[in-house]
Every structure is written in structure tokens, then in C-alpha cells.
Amino acid sequence: xxxxxxxSSTARRGTLKTAHGDIxxxxxxxxxxxxxxxxxxxxxxxxxxxxxxLSNTYHLHLRPGEDLVEKAGGLHKFMNWxxxxxxxxxxxxxxxxxxxxxIKDDGxxxxxxxxxxxxxxxxxxxxxxxxxxxxxxMMCLDECPAHxxxxxxxxxxxxxTTEWARRCQTFASRKRNGRIFAPQTNGxxxxxxxIVQGGMHPDLREKSAKQxxxxxxxxxxxxxxxxxxxxxxxxxxxDTTIPHLxxxxxxxxxxxxxxxxxxxxxxxxxxxxxxxLPTRNARHGYIFTSQGIVRLKKSEFKxxxxxxxxxxxxxxxxxxxxxxxxxxxxxxxxxSHRLNTYHNIAFYLNLMKNIRKAIEEDKFxxxxxxxxxxxxx
Amino acid sequence: xxxxxxxSSTARRGTLKTAHGDIxxxxxxxxxxxxxxxxxxxxxxxxxxxxxxLSNTYHLHLRPGEDLVEKAGGLHKFMNWxxxxxxxxxxxxxxxxxxxxxIKDDGxxxxxxxxxxxxxxxxxxxxxxxxxxxxxxMMCLDECPAHxxxxxxxxxxxxxTTEWARRCQTFASRKRNGRIFAPQTNGxxxxxxxIVQGGMHPDLREKSAKQxxxxxxxxxxxxxxxxxxxxxxxxxxxDTTIPHLxxxxxxxxxxxxxxxxxxxxxxxxxxxxxxxLPTRNARHGYIFTSQGIVRLKKSEFKxxxxxxxxxxxxxxxxxxxxxxxxxxxxxxxxxSHRLNTYHNIAFYLNLMKNIRKAIEEDKFxxxxxxxxxxxxx
Numbered sequence: 180x181x182x183x184x185x186x187s188s189t190a191r192r193g194t195l196k197t198a199h200g201d202i203x204x205x206x207x208x209x210x211x212x213x214x215x216x217x218x219x220x221x222x223x224x225x226x227x228x229x230x231x232x233l234s235n236t237y238h239l240h241l242r243p244g245e246d247l248v249e250k251a252g253g254l255h256k257f258m259n260w261x262x263x264x265x266x267x268x269x270x271x272x273x274x275x276x277x278x279x280x281x282i283k284d285d286g287x288x289x290x291x292x293x294x295x296x297x298x299x300x301x302x303x304x305x306x307x308x309x310x311x312x313x314x315x316x317m318m319c320l321d322e323c324p325a326h327x328x329x330x331x332x333x334x335x336x337x338x339x340t341t342e343w344a345r346r347c348q349t350f351a352s353r354k355r356n357g358r359i360f361a362p363q364t365n366g367x368x369x370x371x372x373x374i375v376q377g378g379m380h381p382d383l384r385e386k387s388a389k390q391x392x393x394x395x396x397x398x399x400x401x402x403x404x405x406x407x408x409x410x411x412x413x414x415x416x417x418d419t420t421i422p423h424l425x426x427x428x429x430x431x432x433x434x435x436x437x438x439x440x441x442x443x444x445x446x447x448x449x450x451x452x453x454x455x456l457p458t459r460n461a462r463h464g465y466i467f468t469s470q471g472i473v474r475l476k477k478s479e480f481k482x483x484x485x486x487x488x489x490x491x492x493x494x495x496x497x498x499x500x501x502x503x504x505x506x507x508x509x510x511x512x513x514x515s516h517r518l519n520t521y522h523n524i525a526f527y528l529n530l531m532k533n534i535r536k537a538i539e540e541d542k543f544x545x546x547x548x549x550x551x552x553x554x555x556x
Numbered sequence: 557x558x559x560x561x562x563x564s565s566t567a568r569r570g571t572l573k574t575a576h577g578d579i580x581x582x583x584x585x586x587x588x589x590x591x592x593x594x595x596x597x598x599x600x601x602x603x604x605x606x607x608x609x610l611s612n613t614y615h616l617h618l619r620p621g622e623d624l625v626e627k628a629g630g631l632h633k634f635m636n637w638x639x640x641x642x643x644x645x646x647x648x649x650x651x652x653x654x655x656x657x658x659i660k661d662d663g664x665x666x667x668x669x670x671x672x673x674x675x676x677x678x679x680x681x682x683x684x685x686x687x688x689x690x691x692x693x694m695m696c697l698d699e700c701p702a703h704x705x706x707x708x709x710x711x712x713x714x715x716x717t718t719e720w721a722r723r724c725q726t727f728a729s730r731k732r733n734g735r736i737f738a739p740q741t742n743g744x745x746x747x748x749x750x751i752v753q754g755g756m757h758p759d760l761r762e763k764s765a766k767q768x769x770x771x772x773x774x775x776x777x778x779x780x781x782x783x784x785x786x787x788x789x790x791x792x793x794x795d796t797t798i799p800h801l802x803x804x805x806x807x808x809x810x811x812x813x814x815x816x817x818x819x820x821x822x823x824x825x826x827x828x829x830x831x832x833l834p835t836r837n838a839r840h841g842y843i844f845t846s847q848g849i850v851r852l853k854k855s856e857f858k859x860x861x862x863x864x865x866x867x868x869x870x871x872x873x874x875x876x877x878x879x880x881x882x883x884x885x886x887x888x889x890x891x892s893h894r895l896n897t898y899h900n901i902a903f904y905l906n907l908m909k910n911i912r913k914a915i916e917e918d919k920f921x922x923x924x925x926x927x928x929x930x931x932x933x
Contacts, residue, residue, distance in 0.1 A: 213883070213884075213889065214880075215884055215889045215891045215892075217889065217891065218891060218894060219891070220894075220895075242883065243879070243882075243883045247858065247879065247883075250859060251859075251861055251877065251879055251880070257877075258880065259875045259876060259880075481620065482624060482628075484627075484628055484629075498597075500628065500634075502624065502628055502634075503591075503628070503634050503635065505620075506591070506619065506620045507590075507592055509619065509620075510592070510619060512590065512594065513890060514597070515592075516890055517597075517890070518597075
């Protein structure tokens, strides 16, 4: 299901087959946490060259609930997107959003961040939810410990994450009357990815990777990075983890990151990314451009009648000036969120397109240098 | 510049020529107060059959300022809309938004609702601002007294409004070296409309209309309605005012209203409308449909997999269910505002399209009855 087409040094260009179409790697997934991208319709993601939307198991479980989504005909139909969907398991959200929680061997008990209702999530339940949502790529339930946690805690946490991963895989592969029970769309069953944890300890990362590979997954994610540690440390963790991952499976760096982070990770052999940066920053007036970040709020843009990014040909850059977008941002208009988001997504998806092209032409290193030379972060 | 094509009883179907194209009447103007429709791009207004966008002189004067907009190449270019634009004078906003104000013979002194800065607006300044914005239809500065004000106050207020209207017209028609100074686009100078006031007093309404007609305007607006009075009283005011307005000029009922209000007013011979209802209500989850208002928040829509309006073929109704839109509304997603707004605007513009068709076929009364029979308000 993963086909490695080409490499440029250790950067990889491939194809990932899913029930809702083939995805060209490396790719960036636009975040639509609750089954909606903040301000954009899925048709616009398609128009911008987006291939995959990421949604969140934890959020959708709380609201509107997987049973409702199943009744609606699945998440694709519910949100009007017929391309591939990956759902994060929600492990990260449970550990970052919910205050009181109890980790048990069985699963995790926590309070809903919406209404405080007590909820118990097991690895099995987590897979069942994702199956009901009908997504293309499911993630295992994991514990994402703080990067400042002590080694003892991370060791214990890793044991749990591995055990949960095993249970997720068992549940996802369960058979009934000798046949695989997992739902299939277009003859393809959903992929299940394991998540490598281990904090900032190279040996624990290695251990985690090996344990997951032994269980066997359709792809391997690296979790617990970009959680407050330095870029240098993040790259070190990638350097120590990636060599332990199989070459014939897709590699997903979760929740990362800035354009620089993405380039560094692609260079190290990562195939998949997701991040709230382009969408969230857009709403705060942080615009990604080929020349670096434009902070729209600044009064210097009051009478700047040039587009956000001279090298971008998206709808926003073709039709609006910084002066107008500055005005909308200052006035707190909803349209500001929408247009800024549209451009930022265009920028990220365009970056990925250029990355894929550069790898195909075996010029990734040159592309990266050229990009970072202009991009002042 | 106004061409009356057809009547159906007293309902009128015509064409209003402007520098940015002909407008088919009766029409509804989507509100874009600060030079932006809340959540939508002008291209979408066009796609939905919208002909005119309304913006606000007061708001644009405060931010970003008419000089900036002029430097940007005018409001059309600034906001990316090449169709006609009407700007409300801001009189209404000054009297409803700003706390402390002093009305002087010269003009009105008030404090900006944004930063409290003291601002003095004269009739001449008001026209100058609109000329700098480069709009197609300008409105005179008027005073809009509370409908509960006593007759003495309204009489005095009306004197001022008439005097200001005269000064607006004088300023707009001013000549330099024997030539009209007003800016022209495509050989057409902007239209200037007078605003009939007079509170809820038929004789003052009549007096106001006659005074304005004596001054002479390109069109006549009826202001100070839909400000808290009953529908019955509003219709009575229309009944007593409209007969005093010239047949060969467009008639604009400002800030009105619900679908019922629009039908009643068209029946009485009104040609132009604007209102925040479709956009503002959308954000509060009040959806206009052929069967009446749908309050999206209601839990009955949680698992309603039908479109907002079975008779609507807009993008939202074609691609999304009430269940999904209910979910977005409950989750407070920006996309909720956008999709609800899109549908509500589609509904209003479609209503106007059907009204125009019904008048053309001389079936307006039947259309109105049929519409209101289904529309449960």
C-alpha cells in the first residue's frame, strides 16, 4: 500500500494507497479537528492541492459522537470530503486538554473538556470509534507524556503505549467467522498506524520503534515531538528514531510544524505531516510567505497595496492587498480568518508540492537551501 | 437613469443604471459594513445573483479612512467587487452606535465607537467621503430620531435633515470652472439619494418627501423605519409616504427587513432594500427557509440529515445536512458562520429573483400569497 517511487538522498517520494484515493508523499494534512477546517470548505482544500484532511477521534467522540457520524454515512459524507481522512487517536488531546485523568491499564478515564462528563477510553474503543467514523488512516491510542517527565515515568508510559498499540492492532484485525471484520471501502480496509514514543531518550525511541514493528503496522508515526523541546533536540530525536523504521512503510511526524521543521524532517525521510500552524496562525494574523512571516497587524501594512506573497498565485494573493487584509484583521472581520487561512493553507500545500517535485528531480537539498535562504524566520 | 419596465398592481420592476452596471429592481443589497461581508467574498455574492453591496460611510471613515481607500483605487478595487456599491451615510450609525454626540446646525459631533476619538461630520464631508470611496450610490447625511421621540423633536430634526440634504446636493453638484466636479466612472457620476424622515407622523413624512423632491435627488430613501415600531405602523408609514414619491425615481426602504416586510414593501412600490438580518441571523443560527425560520441550535436537528431548505439549490443545501450544520453551530466553528451566511444570502437573493419574475409575469400578489402560505414566521 506504500510505494516508494524515488529518493533524493534520504528524502522520499512515494504513493500511499487508501480507500479514498492515492496520496502522493510527502504530504501535509490540513487540520479539521471537529470535522471542519476553520473557515474553509473541503472543496477549497482540493482546489489548493490538498490530498488529506486530518480530524480528531477524541473531539468527534465527544461531539457529535461516532454513532451520529456513522448514521450520517461516515465522516467523508458528513463533512463533504471524498478524499482520504486520517484521524488522530485523541491521546494527545486527552493529555493536553483534559485536566483530571486517570491512566489505568485498561485505558484512560478523563473529563470531557466540553461538559465535564466522565469518559473512559480504551484502545479497543478508540479503534471502534475510528472504524465507525469510516476513516482511511486510524491511529493507535497512546500516552503522550510531557517532554519534561522523568525517565522512569517515560519508561512506564512507553510500556503502556506499546501494550495499547498491541490491543489496537488486535482489535482492528479481529475476525468474525474467519473473516477480517474491519470495515472496507472500495475493497481497502483502513490503515492503522502505531505511534513511536519514548520522550527525548534515544534508547527508548529505539525500543518503542522495535516493539511497534514487531506488532506490525501499516505506517509508523513519531509522537511526542514539537511539544516544547528545541528544534535541535527534535531533529536529534528524528535522527535516532528514523533509522529504526522500515523503509517500506510511511512515516508520519505528528503535529509538526513550521516550514523549516518540515524541510528538515523530509530531508530525514519523513513522509507525512499535520499541524495547526497554518490555520491557527492565520487567525492571529501570522501569514506564511516565501519571504517569511508577515504579521498583518503591523501598521506598516496599512497602505501596502501589494499581495501577501509576491510568489503566491492563490485566490487571496490574486485579489487582495495587504492593506485590505490588514484592515479586515484590525476590524476583527470573519472574512479575515477565512482569507488568511486560505492563503496559509495554499502556502503549506504549495511547499509540499515543491518538495515532491524537488525529490523527483533529485534536487531536494538545493530546493531546501534556496527556500530557507529567502525564508527569514 | 431609472427605467420602470413593468408593474404588477403597485409593485414595480425596473432597471437602475450605475457606473458599475445596471441593477434590476426590486433588489436586496448584501451588507458589507466595513467593506467586507461577514464571512463571504464578493465573488460569492455575484454567484448567488447579488447585484449590489452596501457599505457604510461612517465605518469606513473611521477605519481605514476614505483617503486610504482612495489611494487603494477606490472601494471597488479595495474589496474586490466590480459591481455597484451603495454607501449608507452613517447618520443612523452615529445616532445608534455613538454615545455622546452634539447635533449642531453645521453637522454632528460624536465620539468614534472604536477609539473614542472626537469626530465632526458635516453634510459636505459626508459626500466628500463617499466620493473618495468612489461608490455608485451616495446617501445624504440625515438625523434618524428615535421612533419614540416627541413630535416637537421630530419636527426640528426634520428641518435639519432637509437642510443637510440640500447641502449634500449642493456639494455633490458643485462645479469648478463651469463643470460638474463630481467624480465620474464610465461616464456616469454617482447617484445621490435623499432620505425621507418624519417619524411616525404621516404629515411630517409628506412634508419631508415634498421638501426633498423640491431639492431633487436621483432616488428617494425612506429612513427611520424598522426601528422598533410594529409592522402595522411601518406599513402605514409606507402607505402614507410612497404616494408622495415620484414614479420615475427609485425608492429605497432602508434597513428592512424580514421576507414578509420585503414582500409588503415591494407590493407598495419599493425598489431597494438592505438589511443585516440574513447575515447577522446566520451567525446566530437563524436560518431562512421557504418553510420559515430554522433555529439550528435546536437538538431536533442533531440527526436531521436533510438540507436546510428542500427548495434551495445553493452550495450549502446541495452539500451539507442540518445535522452537520447543527454540529458546526454547537461547536462554534467559523465555518458555521460562513455556511449559514451563504445560505441566508442565497435565500434573500433568490426571493428577490422570484419577486422580479412575478412582477414581470404580473403575478406578484399570487406569488406573495403563495410564499407566505408556506413561510411560517
